[in-house]
Amino acid sequence: MNYKPSIILVNPTLSQNIGAAARAMLNFDLTELRLVNPKAEWLNKEARSLAADADRVLENAQVFDTVEEAFKDIQLIYATTARPRDLNKEVITPNQAAQEIQANLNNNHKVGICFGSEKCGLDNDVIALCHKIITVPLNPSFTSINLAQSLVLVSYEMFQARVSNPLGVKQWQLQDEIAPYDELLGLLQQLETELDKSGYFRADHKKPVMNRTLHNIFSRAQLSSQEVRSLRGVISSLVNPHGIYSRESKRKKVKPKETN
Amino acid sequence: MNYKPSIILVNPTLSQNIGAAARAMLNFDLTELRLVNPKAEWLNKEARSLAADADRVLENAQVFDTVEEAFKDIQLIYATTARPRDLNKEVITPNQAAQEIQANLNNNHKVGICFGSEKCGLDNDVIALCHKIITVPLNPSFTSINLAQSLVLVSYEMFQARVSNPLGVKQWQLQDEIAPYDELLGLLQQLETELDKSGYFRADHKKPVMNRTLHNIFSRAQLSSQEVRSLRGVISSLVNPHGIYSRESKRKKVKPKETN
Numbered sequence: 467m468n469y470k471p472s473i474i475l476v477n478p479t480l481s482q483n484i485g486a487a488a489r490a491m492l493n494f495d496l497t498e499l500r501l502v503n504p505k506a507e508w509l510n511k512e513a514r515s516l517a518a519d520a521d522r523v524l525e526n527a528q529v530f531d532t533v534e535e536a537f538k539d540i541q542l543i544y545a546t547t548a549r550p551r552d553l554n555k556e557v558i559t560p561n562q563a564a565q566e567i568q569a570n571l572n573n574n575h576k577v578g579i580c581f582g583s584e585k586c587g588l589d590n591d592v593i594a595l596c597h598k599i600i601t602v603p604l605n606p607s608f609t610s611i612n613l614a615q616s617l618v619l620v621s622y623e624m625f626q627a628r629v630s631n632p633l634g635v636k637q638w639q640l641q642d643e644i645a646p647y648d649e650l651l652g653l654l655q656q657l658e659t660e661l662d663k664s665g666y667f668r669a670d671h672k673k674p675v676m677n678r679t680l681h682n683i684f685s686r687a688q689l690s691s692q693e694v695r696s697l698r699g700v701i702s703s704l705v706n707p708h709g710i711y712s713r714e715s716k717r718k719k720v721k722p723k724e725t726n
Numbered sequence: 727m728n729y730k731p732s733i734i735l736v737n738p739t740l741s742q743n744i745g746a747a748a749r750a751m752l753n754f755d756l757t758e759l760r761l762v763n764p765k766a767e768w769l770n771k772e773a774r775s776l777a778a779d780a781d782r783v784l785e786n787a788q789v790f791d792t793v794e795e796a797f798k799d800i801q802l803i804y805a806t807t808a809r810p811r812d813l814n815k816e817v818i819t820p821n822q823a824a825q826e827i828q829a830n831l832n833n834n835h836k837v838g839i840c841f842g843s844e845k846c847g848l849d850n851d852v853i854a855l856c857h858k859i860i861t862v863p864l865n866p867s868f869t870s871i872n873l874a875q876s877l878v879l880v881s882y883e884m885f886q887a888r889v890s891n892p893l894g895v896k897q898w899q900l901q902d903e904i905a906p907y908d909e910l911l912g913l914l915q916q917l918e919t920e921l922d923k924s925g926y927f928r929a930d931h932k933k934p935v936m937n938r939t940l941h942n943i944f945s946r947a948q949l950s951s952q953e954v955r956s957l958r959g960v961i962s963s964l965v966n967p968h969g970i971y972s973r974e975s976k977r978k979k980v981k982p983k984e985t986n
Contacts, residue, residue, distance in 0.1 A: 490875055495865035518870050561886075603886060605755035610778050615750055618875045619882055626821075626863060661960060664967035679956050687947040690814055696939050700921065704964040707924035 471567055471577040471624065472498040473617065474536050474543075476592060479505040479584050485516030486614035487581075488523035494621035495628075499527040502536045505583070533580070533592050540578040542570050545588050545596035546616055548609045557599045564623035566598075571628075579620060584613050645691040653694050653701075654681055660705050731827055731837040731884065732758040733877065734796050734803075736852060739765040739844050745776030746874035747841075748783035754881035755888075759787040760796045765843070793840070793852050794911055800838040801904035802830055802948070805848050805856035806876055808869050813850060813942055817859045824883035831888075835904055839880060844873050851934070854941040857948055905951040913954050913961075914941055920965050 473491055478484050484506060488499060501508060508524050517524055530536040537543055544563055558566070567577050580596060582588030593599065602616055658677060667673040689697070733751055738744050744766060748759060761768060768784050777784055790796040797803055804823055818826070827837050840856060842848030853859065862876050918937060927933040949957070 486872065486875075489870070489872060492868045493864050493871050493875070495868075518872075520868065602882070603889060604753050605885070608752045608755075608780065610749070611753050612746065612749060612778075615746075615753070615875070615878045618878060622862070622879050625865070629863065657960070660964055664963045666960065666963035676956065679953060680960070683947050683949065683953055683957070687943050689943065693814065693939065693943055696936070697943070700917070700926065700940070701964065703924045703926035704920055704961065 469571045469628075470496055470498065471571065471579050472500055472540065473621075474500040474502060474533075474578050474580045475504070475613075476502045476533055476536075476580060476588060477505055477583040478508075478581075478613065481506045481508065481510050481512040482516045483584060483613045484508040485513035485520075485524065487617050488513075488517040488520040488527075490614050490618035490621055492520040492523055493618070494625035496621055496624070497523055497526065499523050500536045500578070501527050501529045502533050503531055504529065533595060537578060537595065539576060541575045542567075543578045543580060543596045544598050544600050545580050545593040546582070546600045546602075546620060547587055547593065548602065548604065548611055548616065549587070550601070551590055551593055551599070555593065555596075555599050557601050560600055560602055560620045560623040563598070563600045563620065564627035567624060568627040581613055581617055644688050645694045649691055649694045650684065650689060653689075653698055654684060656698055656701055660701055664705070729831045729834075729888075730756055730758065731831065731839050732760055732800065733881075734760040734762060734793075734838050734840045735764070735873075736762045736793060736796075736840060736848060737765055737843040738768075738841075738873065741766045741768065741770050741772040742776045743844060743873045744768040745773035745780075745784065746872075747877050748773075748777040748787075749780040750874050750878040750881055752780035752783055753878070754885035756881055756884070757783055757786065759783050760838070761787050761789045762793050762796045763791055764789065793855065794907075797838065797855065797907040798911075799836060800907050801835045802827075803838045803840060803856045803907070803945075804858050804860050805840050805842075805853040806860045806862075806880065807842070807847055807853065808861065808864065808871055808876070809847070810861075811850055811853055811859070813853055813859075813938075815853070815856075815859050815942060815946055817861050820860055820862055820880045820883040823858070823860045823880065824887035827884060828887040830904075833903075836906075841873060841877060851938055851941075854938045855945055857945055903950055905949050905954045909951055909954045910944065910949060913949075913958055914944060916958055916961055920961055924965070 473487070473496060475484065475487060478487075478501065484501070484504070485508075491497065491499060507513060508527055513524060514521055528536075544567070550557070570577055579600070580588060580592065582592070600620060602611060602619055604611060657680060661667060667676060733747070733756060735744065735747060738747075738761065744761070744764070745768075751757065751759065767773060768787055773784055774781055804827070810817070830837055839860070840848060840852065842852070860880060862871060862879055864871060917940060921927060927936060
């Protein structure tokens with residue numbers, strides 16, 4: 467049983483692209499790499515360097531002379547192309563493909579995704595053997611996409627389709643717990659009291675509006691308890707300076723000699 | 727008017743990655759590249775070769791010494807990270823980010839997406855200045871993703887969000903215009919200066935951490951220009967009281983009789 471698709475590179479011509487492809491595959495938890503009639507080394511220094519630590523994908527790569535052999539045990543094969551081809555075949559996006567592929571993998575189907583060479587992509591004869599075509603939506607005036615780049619996009623979409631909750635959080639939530647509301651209110655009250663003392667609310671009728679502005683800012687920030695404490699410390703420090711540069715002392719202060 | 731986000735590469739160290747980034751950008755119709763303190767040439771043979779025919783993106787790249795300068799005219803900045811950081815900041819997927827970003831671009835907001843160096847990614851101090859974090863969902867046992875690969879994924883999602891304009895669903899966006907970054911920096915500098923004077927940073931070694939906390943809070947709040955001005959007024963008022971209840975006068979102040 468294999469619940470992950472195979473990646474099939476047909477006639478890859480640059481070692482670094484095979485290496486980069488291996489790295490991109492492992493980034494998205496794909497490990498089965500098939501090479502059809504490769505025109506470049508895939509275990510040399512260049513390939514390994516680009517693979518970063520994904521060497522094992524390169525080392526386990528299977529090599530075939532023809533696409534037919536590489537396709538043999540696969541049930542559903544997708545061709546990737548950057549430009550439209552004169553073939554009567556369904557063309558879908560990586561996102562659509564990922565949904566389909568995952569459904570088929572869940573059904574224990576063996577799936578392969580096929581990428582052509584750097585220069586000319588897949589031959590129409592190979593595409594004709596594939597079930598569907600995946601095309602990445604690209605800037606129509608610059609469709610020259612790197613092999614590993616198109617592979618990373620397809621792998622990324624498949625990973626997202628497989629892992630329902632990719633970042634491990636259902637909804638956005640802050641890392642730290644948000645402070646209970648009374649802590650926030652304590653901060654806002656302290657600020658209001660100090661601003662009152664300082665004469666900030668010059669016109670009484672402006673006070674509600676200004677307070678609302680401040681409440682809005684600090685509630686939007688969704689402060690943690692620690693952050694509330696920090697801001698309270700900031701306010702206290704601003705109104706009651708206690709350090710060597712305090713307002714009390716600064717008039718008398720002599721700039722200390724710098725040590726060498 | 728600019729309806730496309732800027733891509734900001736912080737300390738990129740390999741020419742070929744800058745070239746590959748330019749190609750990936752143009753594949754998805756992005757053209758504004760900013761380089762912060764690049765450690766590698768971006769117009770040499772290596773970079774051009776990897777850019778394929780996207781040389782013009784390299785040629786038009788703007789170069790800055792610091793992130794603060796690169797951020798200056800931008801209103802909404804996203805940091806990309808591969809691994810979780812110990813920062814209390816919203817983390818979203820490229821797909822979620824793309825929806826948000828498009829909504830903000832439609833609102834004429836200037837958006838930047840920030841990528842770190844190949845070796846260590848973005849520094850926490852840079853992330854603290856960004857509004858949100860984008861993390862690509864990756865195979866947890868192999869999260870070493872190439873710089874250009876993560877860039878291609880983010881660009882791809884943005885292209886899809888822009889081109890398809892999906893569903894007409896109202897995405898999250900702020901009602902008011904977000905302040906340009908230099909305004910936020912002005913606020914943070916004013917706060918730091920005043921806290922310095924007040925002796926808030928008692929121990930010098932704590933200063934960077936405390937500053938990061940404050941940067942993180944205020945960047946998360948996505949302040950409008952008006953709000954930045956309000957907060958600057960708040961700080962000024964706290965340190966230089968000017969009203970009837972000012973600290974100068976409060977000692978002599980007699981509690982006024984309550985009216986019945």
